[in-house]
Amino acid sequence: MKILVSNDDGIDSKGIAVLKEALEEIAEVTVVAPRTEQSAVGHGITMQIPLRVQEYYKNGNFFGYSVDGTPADCIKMGIRNIMKESPDLVISGINNGSNTAINIIYSGTVSAAREAAIMDVPAIAVSVTSHKPKHFEYAAKVAKMLARKVREHKMPVGTMLNVNVPDAAEEEIKGILITKQGKSKWDDTYERRVDPYGRAYYWLIGEMVEVDKDLDVDQVAIKKNFVSVTPIHFDLTDYDTFKEMKNWDIEKVFNEKAE
């Protein structure tokens, strides 16, 4: 099995090193990751400027390729230009901090996996639910287990798994649940500060407003110390509203002859 590994915390983060080492037990691993931290970049891709690619060495050994772009750029570059043949699987992570509920939208980690899904490669995003995780090992073990499951069961083209693992030792984890994306979101604002030259600048600050209740929702599962596994796709159509809007009386064909 050939696995492409990326992340959004940057190629020198601990999480990607732990993930690479674990996956090398079951696969041939290629790492293509952002040179610098790219958290919250969403699904950005770089088109206005060209990308640079460099070989990255860790403790004197070749580790992978760094790209001065976004996580989605890394996946495109890895699949199209760096790997000789398309990987069997892409795994993004292990991320510092949970990617549940609304955070999925902003997440570079999830976007890397989603870019793979767009390119018809099965993908998994893996996050540990703490910004300074102490426990990457169990998350790496879950990634390996799911890599095998994804190969065994196949996923529909365009679907990926978003996995969140509590930052706890294995014996403290309660179990594994298949979940839905939560509806909890940030209540945020900007804190105004003034620089030494008298000019204002603004930092984003906020807190998560927890509205999810059911255990089969990502945000609740992780709070209860379960591993959360959410299948997500990139069809954003709101089908209920699509039907509802038929009553809005905006659909018209007003020019039969136009080309």
Next chain:
Amino acid sequence: MKILVSNDDGIDSKGIAVLKEALEEIAEVTVVAPRTEQSAVGHGITMQIPLRVQEYYKNGNFFGYSVDGTPADCIKMGIRNIMKESPDLVISGINNGSNTAINIIYSGTVSAAREAAIMDVPAIAVSVTSHKPKHFEYAAKVAKMLARKVREHKMPVGTMLNVNVPDAAEEEIKGILITKQGKSKWDDTYERRVDPYGRAYYWLIGEMVEVDKDLDVDQVAIKKNFVSVTPIHFDLTDYDTFKEMKNWDIEKVFNEKAE
């Protein structure tokens, strides 16, 4: 009615000026837009560095506020810090180039509207289907019509409208259709070049692979010269796969006692 207007082509683009002028006939308009072009930034938000905000003047007249961040940053900043009360509606655009099918994922224009939807403010993204549009006027007219329709009918919290208008004079447009997000996507790669110092750099290049057939799909509607109106939301859960995965045998509760 109070409308917050933003875009991803930057505050000095023609599309946002045409949109502002048209909406001022029906609403009090506040513009908060990126200082520079932010196409394909996806749903990125700025957290690693603080934001700056400046008043922007056009032909000597106050036009709006420029933010040196992403379209999503502009919406957060506009709603939370710049406007005294939350707007009734957010409109993002008018974008140079279509935002249909897979492009919705990468689009800064759509992400601005989606950020508003996340903040419980109804929102519309408007694009013209050419990178050098000749016809913004009809798109602005459609935006006004839909602004009224959204107020009249309400949308579910979290849903927004993604609108694509053919770059054509009004009399050449065939009609307006409610559509679904298409599945057409880019087949892309990187073109390698070498700089004057002998170092490689890579430009993203590619072409859209058209797989959509039905007229009620965004990508097909615009090709046939219809205005496409797609309701989209930010629940990315793949519910079919959620059910299917119950057969994967990965769900377990293996530690009843854990906290």
